[in-house]
Amino acid sequence: MLYVHNSNCISPQQTFPDTALDLLNESRDNQLLVKEPVYSNIPPGILRRMARAVRMCVGAALPLLKGIPEPDGIVIGTANGGIEDCIKFLNQIIEYKEGLLSPGSFVQSTSNAPAAQISLISKNKNYNNTVTHRGLAFENALMDAVMLLKEKKDGCFLIGSVDEISDYNFNIDLLAGSFRKEIVSNRQLFDHPAIGTIGGEGALMMTVSNAQEGAVARLEDLQTIHTPDETLLLETLKHFLLRNGLTQNAPDLLITGENGDIRLQKFYQAVESLFPEHISIARFKHLSGEYCTASSFGFWMATEILRKGKIPDIALKKGKQTEFRKILLYNNYRGMQHSFVLLGKPVG
Amino acid sequence: MSRIMITGMGIISAIGTSVEENRQSLINERSGISQLEYYPTAYAGRLPCGEIKISSATLNEKLFAQPGPTITRTGLLVLHAADEAVRDSGLSNAQLASTETALIGASTVGGMCLTDEIFHDAHAHSLGTPYTSSYDYASATLVAQKRYGILGEVSTINTACSSSANAISFGARLISHGFARRALVGGADSLAKFTINGFHALNILSDKRCAPFDRDRSGLNLGEGAAFLVLEKEEDAKGKRIYATLSGFGNSNDAFHPSSISPEGEGPYLSMKWALEKAGINPGDINYINAHGTGTENNDETEGRAMQRLFGSPPPFASTKSFTGHTLGASGAIEAVYSILSLMHQELYPSLQFKNPIPETKFKPVKHYRKQSVQHVMSNSFGFGGNCTTLIFSK
Known part of the structure; x- marks a missing residue:
């Protein structure tokens, strides 16, 4: 994109x-x-x-x-x-x-x-x-x-x-x-x-x-939806993964907007449950705090991880350092506004 | 690329609660600018406004058929106009709720029409009013998202007074690029102490009915309202009543001053020029301009100057803000409806209160309603921060 x-x-x-x-x-x-x-x-x-x-x-x-x-x-x-x-x-x-x-x-x-x-x-x-x-x-x-x-x-x-x-x-x-x-x-x-x-x-x-040369990351896809329903959210995610060829090969890293609010945990758990056990998960709201455009911090962190090839230890929820080629970012605002952003390395 | 068709319209303003009522007021030269009767401000009786003479409680009953949820007046205006546009387009509930439908709203006031409630909540003077989630600009759009269950791209734009013109072009672009199949686009603003006092502090509110493009103009009148359009791809619009096509749009920043336009009208000139380029037509092809024409010293002179640079001698033009007042974030959509009505009915709506031209340009707006052949209409919206947007609608 x-x-x-x-x-x-x-x-x-x-x-x-x-x-x-x-x-x-x-x-x-x-x-x-x-x-x-x-x-x-x-x-x-x-x-x-x-x-x-x-x-x-x-x-x-x-x-x-x-x-x-x-x-x-x-x-x-x-x-x-x-x-x-x-x-x-x-x-x-x-x-x-x-x-x-x-x-x-x-x-x-x-x-x-x-x-x-x-x-x-x-x-x-x-x-x-x-x-x-x-x-x-x-x-x-x-x-x-x-x-x-x-x-x-x-x-x-x-x-x-x-x-x-x-x-x-x-x-x-x-x-x-x-x-x-x-x-x-x-x-x-x-x-x-x-x-x-x-x-x-x-x-x-x-x-x-649109220039690949000198880029730090490529935005591969972007999807938003308004819904309070996690079933519909998961359908949206499945469709998103399918159209990006990510059903067999999961992204290397999932970054979520988990923010410690118990009311939103069901959405984050549902999204995490869709991926294989070995996938690494990172989060960022303890670094940025929650605000309407906090997902931009997650986006920036993803570009940094792609650039440096390393997740800041403080952001890692589970998994290990590995080579990161594709990162999926999921954010949720107040249980109603959801976004999926797929970022990849600029080459390949 | 497929053309973008307008297949539904809805509007509520000081001159009517439907498309047809608005048109009748335009034809009969009935201005909606009057002293305030409903909105409680210290300026009631002193600064005339384009107020919709219906209380929020009545609007709420009308929209929900029973005591409805706590929605701000801006949200109620959105629903009123969007309901009409949706009915008018004949879209089914399923089509509307689909992931292929986009909703792009616009507002500069949003929930800030509620001065006292915000004050109490912002200072934590209470345990919270029912409106704590309703103050932002997106709140009114989100009310419509919920009402129709729209699952496609939903957004809200605030580029000051050009907000809803940008919402319209944003929706059209989503369709053109395949990110939506259809879009409900528009904007709303209600009267607010915030804007009344803000514009008054800037010394640009008139204590008379505004006189756009007049030599002796004394400022603008604020107004309130909402308008929404349904945009569809040409293929999908086949067999439906098509009002017009959105053929061009241009967006430029004047980059001169936070609250006034450059003397040469550079932003307005560029937004008009780029809209013509996008439409693939020449200045001479425009038959009518619905000008931004706020009635302020700065706007009318610089807009005239920009028209002079682009057109030499401009085609017939008028400012319908002399009917509705300046409805801020809603004005781009409201004036889009009027531009489309002009194309549909082959008629020009006038600028009221005009007497003498501005000496520098000597331009005279259309003074009375008249029938005329119209192929392309241009609609201008310029805002604080230098945000200038022009739309072109064609038959």
Whole structure:
């Protein structure tokens, strides 16, 4: 479908500019917050006004433009965009009883701000899109890139995702039942499954094209579905494996979005049960935390594993280090939005 | 590649709760912009809006025939318009629920029409309102996914005021590339304190009915509404009533400023140009433009400038935002419906409140409803962040 070239992942772990996943950064109060880098690429005047989600995304994107100054399009998946500024503006509305307000937070809060800012800073007038489809915002942005590369075969696109934790959306999701009521460390996230998980955030930006040369991974297939029913989910997976010739030869590694939430275990168990015992399984939500576009962290980790030929020990659930040629990523958001992403080595 | 046909339409706006009611209002030049009666804001009585004069409770009863689930007004508008589009297309429930059906929605407000509930939940002032999972942009699309059981690609787009124009082209592209056989595409936004106060803070809301392309225009009026189209492949549409074909689309970023368009209208110029290229037609082939035409100082001048660059002297054009107000994420889909109606009935809808042209371009929009032969209609949607999208519909 497409080849992944360069990428930058700004996450709660040590992933940018250098990667050291085995130094686990620990969660605090059930949150894994990004350790923001110094954004030397963003002009200071613009940086000051940027919402956190915007600067994480732009900060991950700009270094990639050194390689391709004018990508043929920019697509970002983000469920909430600048939610912090959004609620800041709502706070003003309530506090000042709809009086005279400053528009700063309003303009920063629009969810297309990250993609728009990248275009603005790099003076890029090409295709620009923002996908906001909750737990599938990243996958649907990928889908857009897949189509763009069918439409412009020699094109190169800048795609990715971002979501941030603010106190506000953390509270809202906590009330919605997404997070643990008791404090749990990300180190122990999988030890005692219970209702809820821990929150996270992050940005991934990458360049994609149809060129195999110099690529780190190939996206071989992508499938999403909305369903609360694990039987239908398994049918979808079987069909997906069949069309990718993976019924006899299973992928070498399954990466799942398992997040310690007992309510979602049935889906992850069902998916794992479809594969032979010897297959290796890795997971990542104890590194990224849970958020709408967290699957992008799993995607990035898969490309890293393909590139380096090694699973970070901290991510391995079962199995052993072996040669990884094909990796299947399964993610589930709130038991309703599912995605299967198949990645392979760029050659062969 | 197979052509993409429109085989169903649904709409709800300040000028009607169905496609036919909307058309009658356009023909009879009945604007839906008035003082607020339902939406509770400090600006009620001061800033006129394109409000749908039906309470959310009534909409809920109408859609669910009994007290329904807690769905935000944006979600209710989605269901109202999508129900009509689905009925109109004659798709069976099985076809609709299939893995071959895509659903692409769009919204810039989503569940943020609920200011007080969000405030309480965001500050954890309560044990949680029933809406904690309804505030995001995707929530309204997900309500429709659930209602129809759609198993194909489902997505939500937010590129500000061009959102639903991008949802329409995204659905068409899914079909063209074989990722879907048919697609329900559109968008919705309801009035919200968030947008009323946001646009007011930017000083671009008019205290009168908006006057797009007028020299003395004083800003936009916000509106609310939803519209959905059913897109099908030409082969599948055989034997069905076909409204039009989506022949072109273009997407460009103006890359100039977070909340205004460049003086030369570079983004609008490119989105129109690329849509023409995609449709394989020349500027002279366009018979009517449903302009973005918000009625702000910046938009109408730069859009006019872009039309001047591309067309020299543009074909008849109008802004139907003078009827509906600016429905933000819904406007691309609402205006797509009007563009398609124009093709179907061979008629042009006017821009209301226009008196004097902008001196720089001297362009005059269509001032009154009239019959005219129409082969290709262009529809423009430009948004904050420089997101510009143009669609072209053809007979």
